[in-house]
Amino acid sequence: EPEVTQTPSHQVTQMGQEVILRCVPISNHLYFYWYRQILGQKVEFLVSFYNNEISEKSEIFDDQFSVERPDGSNFTLKIRSTKLEDSAMYFCASTGTDQPQHFGDGTRLSIL
Amino acid sequence: DAKTTQPPSMDCAEGRAANLPCNHSTISGNEYVYWYRQIHSQGPQYIIHGLKNNETNEMASLIITEDRKSSTLILPHATLRDTAVYYCIVRVANYGNKLVFGAGTILRVKS
Numbered sequence: 001e002p003e004v005t006q007t008p009s010h011q012v013t014q015m016g017q018e019v020i021l022r023c024v025p026i027s028n029h030l031y032f033y034w035y036r037q038i039l040g041q042k043v044e045f046l047v048s049f050y051n052n053e054i055s056e057k058s059e060i061f062d063d064q065f066s067v068e069r070p071d072g073s074n075f076t077l078k079i080r081s082t083k084l085e086d087s088a089m090y091f092c093a094s095t096g097t098d099q100p101q102h103f104g105d106g107t108r109l110s111i112l
Numbered sequence: 113d114a115k116t117t118q119p120p121s122m123d124c125a126e127g128r129a130a131n132l133p134c135n136h137s138t139i140s141g142n143e144y145v146y147w148y149r150q151i152h153s154q155g156p157q158y159i160i161h162g163l164k165n166n167e168t169n170e171m172a173s174l175i176i177t178e179d180r181k182s183s184t185l186i187l188p189h190a191t192l193r194d195t196a197v198y199y200c201i202v203r204v205a206n207y208g209n210k211l212v213f214g215a216g217t218i219l220r221v222k223s
């Protein structure tokens with residue numbers, strides 16, 4: 001069964017550094033998402049992406065965040081200058097026509 | 113999207129049916145009920161969804177009351193691997209929409 005894959009599984013970064021989280025959505029899917037989950041808290045929506053542009057973003061998704069689909073297969077989340085509070089699990093999801101969202105297993109981001 | 117209410121936790125004996133309730137009394141006519149689960153900080157896993165008819169797949173059954181104000185997810189023969197947080201989410205089935213997760217129900221399956 002097709003899967004959403006995310007790399008790396010764990011990323012450790014110094015505060016203030018840029019980080020890029022990578023996702024390969026399911027190949028025929030059209031909508032792409034990023035969510036995050038701070039330890040012990042709810043899964044929170046960050047951003048959705050369709051037709052090469054952001055379709056919706058949350059208040060969390062400020063100017064420090066950006067998303068890109070640089071080629072036909074990858075979907076990336078960049079955090080320009082990381083803060084301690086960016087430490088979380090980041091989940092990528094994708095969906096196609098009339099299908100539920102499927103999630104990857106996440107990237108654990110640790111900011112030191 | 114309508115708000116949902118779930119019990120914070122439930123226990124179930126291994127091999128027995130697990131029945132997870134969800135209240136969604138403000139659900140609109142065009143909103144679906146979705147169920148996801150999350151096993152130990154893995155990515156949320158889709159289980160099932162429905163509009164008004166009961167639904168069944170290889171993982172679970174979904175029973176929606178006639179007035180659509182509540183539903184029950186049924187895992188017919190729970191195993192230890194079904195221990196997870198289960199989320200009931202109501203949303204319009206436009207596949208571009210985000211999912212809004214609540215706290216869910218922690219299901220503990222015990223041997």
